[in-house]
Amino acid sequence: MNKRRITSKELAKLAGVSSATISRAFSPDSRIGSATRDRILAVAREYGYQPNAIARSLNNQRSRLVALVVNAIGNPCEAEEQQLLVHRLQARQLLPIILCCADHDDRLQLMRLASTYQVDHVVVFSDMVSMQDAVDIFHTTKPIIVSFEPLENEKVSSIRIDGSAAADEIIDKIVTDGKKRFAYLSGTKSSWIDKLRRKWFADALARRGLTLQAEAFGDYGYDSGFKEAVLLLHRAKVDTIICGNDVMAIGARDAARRVLGKNTPDDIAIVGQDGIAMAAWDCNDLTTLSLDHAAFIDAVMELIERHDAELEGPHSITLTCTARWGSTA
Amino acid sequence: MNKRRITSKELAKLAGVSSATISRAFSPDSRIGSATRDRILAVAREYGYQPNAIARSLNNQRSRLVALVVNAIGNPCEAEEQQLLVHRLQARQLLPIILCCADHDDRLQLMRLASTYQVDHVVVFSDMVSMQDAVDIFHTTKPIIVSFEPLENEKVSSIRIDGSAAADEIIDKIVTDGKKRFAYLSGTKSSWIDKLRRKWFADALARRGLTLQAEAFGDYGYDSGFKEAVLLLHRAKVDTIICGNDVMAIGARDAARRVLGKNTPDDIAIVGQDGIAMAAWDCNDLTTLSLDHAAFIDAVMELIERHDAELEGPHSITLTCTARWGSTA
DNA sequence: ATGCAGTGTGTAAACGGTTACACAAATGAC
DNA sequence: GTCATTTGTGTAACCGTTTACACACTGCAT
Numbered sequence: 190m191n192k193r194r195i196t197s198k199e200l201a202k203l204a205g206v207s208s209a210t211i212s213r214a215f216s217p218d219s220r221i222g223s224a225t226r227d228r229i230l231a232v233a234r235e236y237g238y239q240p241n242a243i244a245r246s247l248n249n250q251r252s253r254l255v256a257l258v259v260n261a262i263g264n265p266c267e268a269e270e271q272q273l274l275v276h277r278l279q280a281r282q283l284l285p286i287i288l289c290c291a292d293h294d295d296r297l298q299l300m301r302l303a304s305t306y307q308v309d310h311v312v313v314f315s316d317m318v319s320m321q322d323a324v325d326i327f328h329t330t331k332p333i334i335v336s337f338e339p340l341e342n343e344k345v346s347s348i349r350i351d352g353s354a355a356a357d358e359i360i361d362k363i364v365t366d367g368k369k370r371f372a373y374l375s376g377t378k379s380s381w382i383d384k385l386r387r388k389w390f391a392d393a394l395a396r397r398g399l400t401l402q403a404e405a406f407g408d409y410g411y412d413s414g415f416k417e418a419v420l421l422l423h424r425a426k427v428d429t430i431i432c433g434n435d436v437m438a439i440g441a442r443d444a445a446r447r448v449l450g451k452n453t454p455d456d457i458a459i460v461g462q463d464g465i466a467m468a469a470w471d472c473n474d475l476t477t478l479s480l481d482h483a484a485f486i487d488a489v490m491e492l493i494e495r496h497d498a499e500l501e502g503p504h505s506i507t508l509t510c511t512a513r514w515g516s517t518a
Numbered sequence: 519m520n521k522r523r524i525t526s527k528e529l530a531k532l533a534g535v536s537s538a539t540i541s542r543a544f545s546p547d548s549r550i551g552s553a554t555r556d557r558i559l560a561v562a563r564e565y566g567y568q569p570n571a572i573a574r575s576l577n578n579q580r581s582r583l584v585a586l587v588v589n590a591i592g593n594p595c596e597a598e599e600q601q602l603l604v605h606r607l608q609a610r611q612l613l614p615i616i617l618c619c620a621d622h623d624d625r626l627q628l629m630r631l632a633s634t635y636q637v638d639h640v641v642v643f644s645d646m647v648s649m650q651d652a653v654d655i656f657h658t659t660k661p662i663i664v665s666f667e668p669l670e671n672e673k674v675s676s677i678r679i680d681g682s683a684a685a686d687e688i689i690d691k692i693v694t695d696g697k698k699r700f701a702y703l704s705g706t707k708s709s710w711i712d713k714l715r716r717k718w719f720a721d722a723l724a725r726r727g728l729t730l731q732a733e734a735f736g737d738y739g740y741d742s743g744f745k746e747a748v749l750l751l752h753r754a755k756v757d758t759i760i761c762g763n764d765v766m767a768i769g770a771r772d773a774a775r776r777v778l779g780k781n782t783p784d785d786i787a788i789v790g791q792d793g794i795a796m797a798a799w800d801c802n803d804l805t806t807l808s809l810d811h812a813a814f815i816d817a818v819m820e821l822i823e824r825h826d827a828e829l830e831g832p833h834s835i836t837l838t839c840t841a842r843w844g845s846t847a
Numbered sequence: 848a849t850g851c852a853g854t855g856t857g858t859a860a861a862c863g864g865t866t867a868c869a870c871a872a873a874t875g876a877c
Numbered sequence: 878g879t880c881a882t883t884t885g886t887g888t889a890a891c892c893g894t895t896t897a898c899a900c901a902c903t904g905c906a907t
Contacts, residue, residue, distance in 0.1 A: 197894065207858075209858080221855070240894065240895095248894050263795075471744070541864065541865055550886085578865075579892075
């Protein structure tokens, strides 16, 4: 019963043709008589034959595998995009391999492992991996790398994100509401995207002659948002906390309410970033600097399709964030 | 610069050995002089050589790829387990391919595609795919299938989950608190696991001479929890809603509070299932029938390792759920 | 009849590794 | 010094496809 999968040679014998003809029956546009093809497909169905994708990949130099480098699977701020991307890839018959690793060295190891599988594309969702590392690891092979970090390199296509206008809108509203002392709660210390996001808000404040009064660093998780907000509110008299993502914002909101007894938006304003679905839930109703996830994934797919079609070198797309209003600011 | 990856034959020439020796240098236990191996590894590093995993898989009949069939990536109730499993697989140098598809026919197509990649294992997290389909699609190849559904089949190992004791505990508490009229809000109509979970609670009620007064079906998402709870509370005078998962429970709690003005646990009791991290957040603080995710993934890995080690046929493991207390019931 | 384009099929060589087998050299036992 | 064993390496076949090339055949214009 542990029957080995039937091979094209065996099927060829059964159908009374050569294995080359079997192969042709499964390639849409190849010189083959339509009667022969129909007969082969019938026999194939009967014996449950399917061409072996591994062998095909070896020959083709095209694996149809795509490596997705992500920070985490559980974290909702990336999950929505991951989900969309996976669907889009699958629709193009591309199979996503997930690379997910907290530790830096392990991650490099993992990327090296994936590169031996001759993946056709690499999408780096994580801002924890340096683009230079990614290029070094994948440079001997074909894949184009799609990432946020705009590295000037012939192998890297990137998607730039601009949230400065939306940050300005949000700060405008908060200042109008009378808030005066702002804190920024970063996702991580080393993250490239986090620095960028912070700059949008810092610049928006600077334009009004204001500055950040306090700062803290978390890990993009709820608990860190909660804990850092408690410390922050004890340390500095701030009336606004801008958070690195929505999950930390929810943590900060809970901390303010539970530990300090402060409510949004009157006592304190809380701002998230990402615009995940959960932020709009009735119990959260977060004001957040939001990215259009569908548009983002459209952009990723556009870059991948460009590369598939062997259009020239890398390319870059810029997306603009919008403000999404809730009751927290 | 689009330099092709160097092959073992080329490296062999550079190192003055045969390609067989190159291969041996990269296999931990093979007859090779240690001086030769060191020299080869040095040259390999210099030229950035790594054995091609696709070619290796073709020869080995072992791809080190694992297909993960999931309902969704974004949904937190599965995400935590997915995350853990991915880490564990990666630690064993196994690469996870994610198959994620809402539509039934597409999902079968996708599974067929993955099966052509000669995956070594298949883990079916989704209860939306019938085990019989999975067996049919993967039966010509080696993989063992790990799933929840206890199908008696020599190719399927399964993990059974028993939450009856925990459900009993939870019902006990709720009844003691004076609640009398119970509703069950299912995740989906067709889900196998959902029927099982419902039965745990229905049995616990039956033991006390009680029955479910109302039922509804959602889709495991927040919005469906919210919407169905509103309809349910208008339709029937219930004082307890047991939900198919935590996310729907949060939706139901929000609906009760926002639309009906009912608070937990006094006006209404809400029970979730899964025990996701978010359920314990301060703003949720859900009472939930919880599964130990780490233990669950331990079990999955045990089944995979059994199969890797070519131990006999399939195997089955049973896990017990526990009650996790919050302020909603 | 002759030549030529077009069609359908088979043969054999890739693709990039692994490994059974063969064989030479080194080692050790007597 | 002989013989058996062990160790290290090369040769060649194989894993299951695809595809360049060759060839036979058809149909059609000359």
